[in-house]
Every structure is written in structure tokens, then in C-alpha cells.
Amino acid sequence: MRVLVAGATSVPGLPLLRELNSRGHEVVGLTRSSAKASDIEAAGGKPVVADVFNAAEIAATVQDIGPEVVVSLLTTLPKTGPLRVKDFEPARKLWTAAGSNLVDAAQKAGVRRIVAESVIFAYGYQSSGPAVMDESDPYPGPPPKGGDAMLAALRGMEQRVLSSGQHSATEGIVLRYGAFYGPGVPHYEMFVRLAKWWAMPAIGGGGIVSWVHIDDVAKATANALDHGRGGQIYNIVDDRPQSFADFVRELSAKLHRPRPITLPPRLVGLLAPYAATAFGTTWLPLSNAKAKGELDWTPIPR
Numbered sequence: 068m069r070v071l072v073a074g075a076t077s078v079p080g081l082p083l084l085r086e087l088n089s090r091g092h093e094v095v096g097l098t099r100s101s102a103k104a105s106d107i108e109a110a111g112g113k114p115v116v117a118d119v120f121n122a123a124e125i126a127a128t129v130q131d132i133g134p135e136v137v138v139s140l141l142t143t144l145p146k147t148g149p150l151r152v153k154d155f156e157p158a159r160k161l162w163t164a165a166g167s168n169l170v171d172a173a174q175k176a177g178v179r180r181i182v183a184e185s186v187i188f189a190y191g192y193q194s195s196g197p198a199v200m201d202e203s204d205p206y207p208g209p210p211p212k213g214g215d216a217m218l219a220a221l222r223g224m225e226q227r228v229l230s231s232g233q234h235s236a237t238e239g240i241v242l243r244y245g246a247f248y249g250p251g252v253p254h255y256e257m258f259v260r261l262a263k264w265w266a267m268p269a270i271g272g273g274g275i276v277s278w279v280h281i282d283d284v285a286k287a288t289a290n291a292l293d294h295g296r297g298g299q300i301y302n303i304v305d306d307r308p309q310s311f312a313d314f315v316r317e318l319s320a321k322l323h324r325p326r327p328i329t330l331p332p333r334l335v336g337l338l339a340p341y342a343a344t345a346f347g348t349t350w351l352p353l354s355n356a357k358a359k360g361e362l363d364w365t366p367i368p369r
């Protein structure tokens with residue numbers, strides 16, 4: 068089928084283009100910059116240049132392409148991930164204005180389905196909860212300190228996608244990705260480099276994070292083109308939630324490095340308050356049973 072990927076040049080975008088291409092889909096990748104066209108072509112996609120902040124331009128682009136499915140991987144975070152709430156400001160704007168332009172464009176063009184990237188932190192930043200959490204309570208937790216507008220924008224983007232099928236022929240699915248790891252993921256590659264220098268610190272605290280390998284993200288997202296139900300959220304996470312400290316300890320052990328020093332979240336918070344909350348104290352042990360059952364997807368144990 069013909070698929071338009073917005074955010075084609077992002078960290079999950081290029082592996083997704085390769086996955087869709089290998090399945091025989093006709094893939095078009097959106098970028099704002101013709102300089103990135105060659106990256107899209109190298110991953111098996113046909114590049115198209117447009118800016119989703121320009122409502123008329125994106126509507127005309129989607130209409131011209133006529134995709135059956137649109138995949139939105141529109142986030143714009145710092146290269147190695149957000150350290151402070153203010154690092155989300157460009158993403159907040161993108162989720163607010165640009166996200167709705169893309170959904171509107173898909174609806175006007177009669178696209179059958181829109182599949183949108185979200186993230187496990189849409190659940191909120193609670194510090195405790197059940198041993199395993201599923202998608203049945205979409206918003207149990209509060210924002211991080213100072214992050215009300217950011218979390219509202221993320222949840223607003225999700226709601227526009229999820230409700231799309233109620234008033235148009237374009238049904239929407241939201242994929243809540245875990246914290247990425249694997250080759251080509253800049254923050255993971257930074258952890259590996261730091262661990263090799265014996266300097267990768269672990270953030271302590273009682274939090275749990277759900278993780279996902281970038282190749283499993285591509286497979287789950289490709290499956291969501293024609294599996295799953297419109298109006299639904301799916302957790303795209305590993306079988307094994309893990310604290311940040313345990314993740315870093317395992318990584319160091321795999322690299323035959325000494326056990327990393329654990330820093331208390333309060334100390335990490337002096338330099339990186341958002342990261343200290345998200346990866347130190349937030350409770351997100353998520354179930355992937357719904358994605359396994361409905362998207363016909365299983366993450367590879369690693």
C-alpha cells in the first residue's frame with residue numbers, strides 16, 4: 068500500500084522506511100529539507116518536501132500523494148534526549164499546531180488510517196502504581212514539575228488522532244513507544260560511549276521505565292498499518308520493564324565494565340531535572356499484551 072511517513076528522517080523514521088520497503092509498500096517520506104532527501108531515498112522511500120506548520124502546504128501534499136495510511140513520527144527533541152522541561156518546547160508546538168494540520172490533511176484526503184507516535188510518558192509521571200500497567204487508564208499520572216503545557220500538548224495530540232474516526236473516514240491509532248535503545252539511537256550510543264570510559268552513571272530512585280529496541284519499533288509500527296483497532300492506544304514496549312539503574316548496570320556488564328556509580332535523583336536533578344524525574348522516580352512498568360494480541364507483534368528478547 069502507499070504510505071506517507073511524516074518524520075521520516077527521525078531516529079525511528081529511517082528504520083521504519085526500511086521495514087516498509089522490505090514489505091513491498093510504496094513509501095513516501097516527508098522532510099522539510101531537500102538536503103535530507105538522499106537519506107530517505109537510501110532507506111527506500113520517495114522524498115517529498117513540506118512543512119507541517121503550513122496547513123495549506125501539508126493539505127495539498129497529502130492530497131497529491133493520496134496515501135492509504137499516514138504515519139506520524141513528529142517529535143523534535145534534543146539529539147540526545149530532553150534534560151529539562153524547556154527542551155520540549157519545539158515538540159510542544161509541533162504536537163499542538165502541526166499535529167492537527169497533519170490529521171486535518173489526512174481526513175481531507177480520505178486517508179484510511181493515521182498511526183501516530185507517542186511515548187510512555189503520556190501516562191504521566193507518577194512515582195508509584197500497580198505492578199503492571201496497561202492501556203485501560205490512559206492518563207493516570209501528573210505532569211513533571213513545570214511540564215503541564217508539555218504533557219497537555221502530548222495528550223491533546225493523542226486525542227486528535229484517537230477521535231479522528233468518530234467524525235471522519237480516517238481512523239487513528241496511537242503507539243506509545245518505550246524509551247528507545249539500539250544502534251542509531253543517539254542517547255543509547257552516548258550511554259555506550261560513556262560506559263566504555265567507565266563514566267556512565269546510573270540514576271537511582273524507585274522508578275521503573277519501559278524500554279523498546281528501535282528495530283522492534285519499526286516492526287510494530289509497520290504492523291499497525293493493517294492490524295489493531297482505530298481509536299486505540301498500544302504500548303510498544305519490551306517484555307521486561309527495568310529501572311534506569313538496572314538498564315545501565317546490564318549495559319556496563321555486557322561491555323565488561325565495572326558496575327556504574329548510582330547517583331540519587333536529587334543530585335542528577337541539579338543539572339537535568341526532567342531526566343531525573345522521568346528516569347529516576349517515574350513508575351511505568353507497562354504491559355505489551357494488547358500490542359502482542361492485536362498488532363501481531365512480539366519484541367525480540369535481547
Ligand SMILES: NC(=O)c1ccc[n+]([C@@H]2O[C@H](COP(=O)([O-])OP(=O)(O)OC[C@H]3O[C@@H](n4cnc5c(N)ncnc54)[C@H](OP(=O)(O)O)[C@@H]3O)[C@@H](O)[C@H]2O)c1
Pocket residue numbers: 073074075076077078079080097098099100103117118119120140141142143144145146147148149161165186244245246247252253254
Ligand atoms: N521513545 C523515545 O525514547 C524517544 C522518542 C522520540 C525521540 N527520542 C529521542 O530524541 C532524540 C531526537 O529525536 P526526535 O525524533 O524527537 O527528533 P528528530 O530526530 O529531530 O526528528 C524529528 C522529525 O520530525 C520532522 N519534523 C520536525 N518538524 C517538522 C515540521 N515542521 N514539518 C515536517 N516535519 C517535521 C523532522 O523532519 P526533517 O528534519 O527531515 O524536516 C524529523 O524527521 C533522539 O535521540 C531520539 O532517540 C526518543
